[in-house]
Amino acid sequence: MSTFKAPKGTYDLLPPDSATYLAVRDAIAAPLRNSGYGYVETPGFENVELFARGVGESTDIVTKEMYAFETKGGDRLALRPEGTASVLRAALEGSLHKAGNLPVKLWYSGSYYRYERPQKGRYRHFSQVGAEAIGAEDPALDAELIILADQAYRSLGLKEFRILLNSLGDKECRPVYRAALQDFLRGLDLDEDTRRRIDINPLRVLDDKRAEVQKQLVGAPMLRDYLCDACKEYHEQVRAILTAAGVAYEDDPKLVRGLDYYTRTTFEFVHDGLGSQSAVGGGGRYDGLSEMIGGPALPSVGWALGVDRTVLALEAEGITLDLPAATSVFAVPLGEEARRVLFAKVTELRRAGIAADFSYGGKGLKGAMKNANRSGARYTVVAGERDLAEGVVQLKDMESGEQEALAVDEVVTVLKGRLAE
Numbered sequence: 001m002s003t004f005k006a007p008k009g010t011y012d013l014l015p016p017d018s019a020t021y022l023a024v025r026d027a028i029a030a031p032l033r034n035s036g037y038g039y040v041e042t043p044g045f046e047n048v049e050l051f052a053r054g055v056g057e058s059t060d061i062v063t064k065e066m067y068a069f070e071t072k073g074g075d076r077l078a079l080r081p082e083g084t085a086s087v088l089r090a091a092l093e094g095s096l097h098k099a100g101n102l103p104v105k106l107w108y109s110g111s112y113y114r115y116e117r118p119q120k121g122r123y124r125h126f127s128q129v130g131a132e133a134i135g136a137e138d139p140a141l142d143a144e145l146i147i148l149a150d151q152a153y154r155s156l157g158l159k160e161f162r163i164l165l166n167s168l169g170d171k172e173c174r175p176v177y178r179a180a181l182q183d184f185l186r187g188l189d190l191d192e193d194t195r196r197r198i199d200i201n202p203l204r205v206l207d208d209k210r211a212e213v214q215k216q217l218v219g220a221p222m223l224r225d226y227l228c229d230a231c232k233e234y235h236e237q238v239r240a241i242l243t244a245a246g247v248a249y250e251d252d253p254k255l256v257r258g259l260d261y262y263t264r265t266t267f268e269f270v271h272d273g274l275g276s277q278s279a280v281g282g283g284g285r286y287d288g289l290s291e292m293i294g295g296p297a298l299p300s301v302g303w304a305l306g307v308d309r310t311v312l313a314l315e316a317e318g319i320t321l322d323l324p325a326a327t328s329v330f331a332v333p334l335g336e337e338a339r340r341v342l343f344a345k346v347t348e349l350r351r352a353g354i355a356a357d358f359s360y361g362g363k364g365l366k367g368a369m370k371n372a373n374r375s376g377a378r379y380t381v382v383a384g385e386r387d388l389a390e391g392v393v394q395l396k397d398m399e400s401g402e403q404e405a406l407a408v409d410e411v412v413t414v415l416k417g418r419l420a421e
């Protein structure tokens with residue numbers, strides 16, 4: 001072991017488990033790629049001001065959790081704590097919204113950083129796959145995103161997740177509600193930190209997990225009673241489209257989520273096998289965000305699903321993904337001539353699209369066969385001097401244990417056929 005360890009709150013993805021992470025990322029991305037979302041990649045850091053404005057000065061993410069730093073050149077940057085602000089910034093900078101093709105639909109996958117208190121399911125470096133649909137106000141678009149996330153989870157075999165749904169209103173009705181909520185909250189017995197929150201972000205108080213706070217929130221005004229007609233109608237449509245698509249959801253009038261920029265539709269995916277860090281993903285509509293970061297009015301909606309927690313959800317449900325073995329054919333040469341011949345065969349197999357690997361390091365038969373077993377390969381090709389003198393190799397079926405001699409020239413054709421069966 002080296003003297004160094006992965007920093008606190010982080011962990012490495014190593015084979016064989018890393019294959020599951022990759023498969024989860026792929027599974028989440030697949031429905032998006034199939035639905036008109038184009039791939040976007042943005043830098044791992046941005047100007048700190050983008051997040052301060054975009055995510056919100058009053059959020060925990062910005063006030064407590066951001067990795068902000070000054071560069072040698074004096075730039076104030078931050079490692080990205082979430083994806084939406086960066087993706088919208090990139091879409092605006094690239095003028096994608098001006099191409100006359102709204103909504104601009106984008107998906108992304110990458111690392112995010114938050115200085116949080118580490119625990120199971122909560123890390124300082126984590127991974128998300130996300131989607132944003134920029135520049136359209138259409139309840140079908142909100143529903144599409146929820147349906148695609150549901151499809152992604154189901155394609156992984158997950159069953160014990162629930163979709164929580166709420167509407168946060170818009171700039172018409174939310175301020176009225178906010179004031180009513182502030183009035184109510186000011187009458188409660190709360191600590192100083194929470195009282196401060198009443199002024200800057202009262203909706204977040206509803207999200208407080210502490211029992212002594214929750215007890216006092218009984219009877220708090222609910223946003224759904226304050227929604228304006230337009231917001232109500234919009235929300236009803238989102239619900240109706242989800243129902244028509246057979247996607248079950250639960251109305252959760254207290255769902256506010258941690259980011260300031262949400263308007264109207266908000267949703268969260270929670271998994272019941274994960275304990276306290278139960279949110280596997282979340283998102284919503286953010287109609288005001290573009291203007292908040294200096295762009296034109298572009299009503300938008302998006303979500304981000306956590307890859308780490310989705311993997312934990314798989315474990316919680318006892319699901320092992322059915323991943324194809326990374327290697328189909330493993331070559332074991334005995335002697336110099338065999339090395340030359342089999343290495344050429346492996347190269348040929350790979351060029352033919354067959355996953356093949358080779359025993360390196362001049363191992364003996366026993367050690368090499370151990371490697372072959374571990375590789376998960378269905379077939380092993382073994383060749384020694386005597387085989388080559390006869391123009392053959394030994395092909396071993398690792399499943400049945402059967403072995404047969406095969407002409408050197410036929411190796412690739414035969415394996416192609418067998419593996420296609």
Ligand code: AMP
Binds near residue numbers: 116121280283
């Ligand atoms: P958020 O932007 O906070 O709504 O996060 C979206 C999703 O990212 C969450 O539902 C989690 O699955 C995942 N996530 C957020 N923060 C963390 C973290 N610190 N560690 C692991 N996953 C996280």
